[in-house]
Structure formats: structure tokens, C-alpha cells
Amino acid sequence: MLAAVEYGGPWELPPVNELFEFEPFLFADTLLAFNRVALLTLFASLLAGLLFVIAFRKPKVVPGRLQSACEAIVEFIREQIAVQVMGADGHRWVPLLTTIFMFVWINNLFEVVPFINFPPTSRMALPAFLAVMVYILFIGVGIKAQGFGGYFKSTLFPPGAPKALYILLTPIELISNFVARPLTLAVRLFANLLAGHIILTLIFITIHAFLTVPPLTDFSIGFPIGVVALAAAPLLIGFELVVGLLQAYIFTILTAVYIGGSLHPEH
């Protein structure tokens, strides 16, 4: 767009989809079409795996810096998420929760990493896949822990309510447990990263346009806007770093809450 303006083209913003769609460069036009998003996703899982393999390859009693950093992550997930939400059962779920947390977090971090600048989690496919995985998991765990009938009975007919109230309660529970849960889980992660990516793109375009493209850099028109945007950019990047970490944390803690809810029915 800016290139067009610099050569005298018209001012118009491209459709928002252009920020999120990439041409496949391998196996195009097949089911396995491979584009930049898929490459980044693979890279993220590789990075998370390698980080932990290197950190814990030769564990020492007095940990080095990398080992203590990774230990801090695992301990945070064990104490603050798994045990706090699920009680003593949480220890079994720490590996899964750590995997989900690191995968989502690294994917979110790609939003602000220079020269990558694209979070794969801002494409619906990745959050939707993770949400479907969690959905199948917590239903499966519930059926395994309470039996098929027991799980659906305790979920759809929570004990302790008057009989007549179930006419109202059961549809609400049905929708909130089996429709809204996976939907919100996916949409929350997706929309946060989508919004973050759009905001960062807009602020970078603003800086570039008002500080370098000639007709706009006139002091009375655009220069102050460019300076304000330049000052705001580091703050926004910091904000997006916090959002990325927070969304990974929330995704993990909600996974723990859903699994914990399937393990222990409400009394």
C-alpha cells in the first residue's frame, strides 16, 4: 500500500485478510499445502521441544541458568495451575499443561519477534485445533472417571437443584459445557492475537507513513502523529508481550479447570 502511495498511487487500506493469508510454497493445491504459518507452527513446536531437551539433558543439582529458567516454568505450571486447580490429581497433568503452555506461548511470541512478526495463533486453525483437542480430552477424561452415564448425568443434571428447575438448568448446562466452552476457548486466543497483530501492523504503517512518505511528513500535517506513534510503539509491543503470556496462561488454566471439572463432579 505504502509503496503505491510513494509512487503516486491512491490512498486505500487493503482488506484485512491480506495480513493473514500467505501463499503456499510447498505442495501447493494439495491437501498438504505448506505455507509460512505451517512453517512457523512447526518451528514453534521444535523450539519448545529443543528448549526443554537441552535444559534437562544433564540435570544438575545446582542448576545452570537455562535449567533454572525451565524449572521455574514447570514449577509455575505445577504449583500455580495444576495443583491449585485440580488438587493432588494435578501432578499427572503437568506434562500436558506444560506442552500446551509452551506451544501457545511461543506461537504468541512470534507476534513481536523481529522479521517473523506473525503469530500463527491469529489464524483460527491453530486455536480451533487446540480447543477441539481439549474438548475431546475433557469429555474423555470425564467418561473415564465417572462412567458414560455418570459423567453426563452430573454435568447436565447438577445435583442439589429442585426437580422443576432442570427444565431451565439442563439446556443452560448443555450449551455452556458442550458448545460455549470449546468455542470461547478457541475464539479468545484467536481474537486476542488477531487484534494484537492488526494493532501492531497499524502502528508500524503509521510510523512509516508519517515519518518517511514525503507528502505526509509535512510538519503541520503528519509529523507529530508519526512521533506520537513512534513513542507508543514500544509500549504497544510490551503490551502485546503481556497479552501473549496472559493468553497462554489463561488457555492452560482453562484446560486445567475443564479437566479438573471432569475428574471431580460438583457435589
Place this chain on the structure above:
Amino acid sequence: MEGDIGSIGAGLVYGLGAIGPGIGLGFLIGKAIEAMARQPEAAGMVRTTMFLGIAFVEALALFGFVLSFIV
């Protein structure tokens, strides 16, 4: 994006959809801070629950955000 009525609608969807969650987040975080100030020893538990609550309230605002692209 031409200046048709649809773009105004999309803006309204997000703007109106953000009001409720905004009020909700204000109440939620305010009350959580109040609880943490009253009982600092329960801060960890309050914080975890607060983030959970934020996640649920925020989802409503984000539905509005996503819907504004669909509308």
C-alpha cells in the same frame, strides 16, 4: 471498505459489544484488588480466580470483535 451502512454496523457491533464487558471487567478487577488489599495472604487464590473471571468476561468482548468482521 466503502462508506456504506455496513461499516457503521460493524463499528456499532464492536462498540456496543464492548460496553458490557468493560463494566464487568471494572467491577471484577476492582473487587479482586479490594479482596487482595483486605486479605493479602489470600492474594494468590484471588489472583488465579480473577484471571479466570477475566477470561470469561473478556470472551464476550472478543465475540463482538470477531462478529464485527463477519457482519
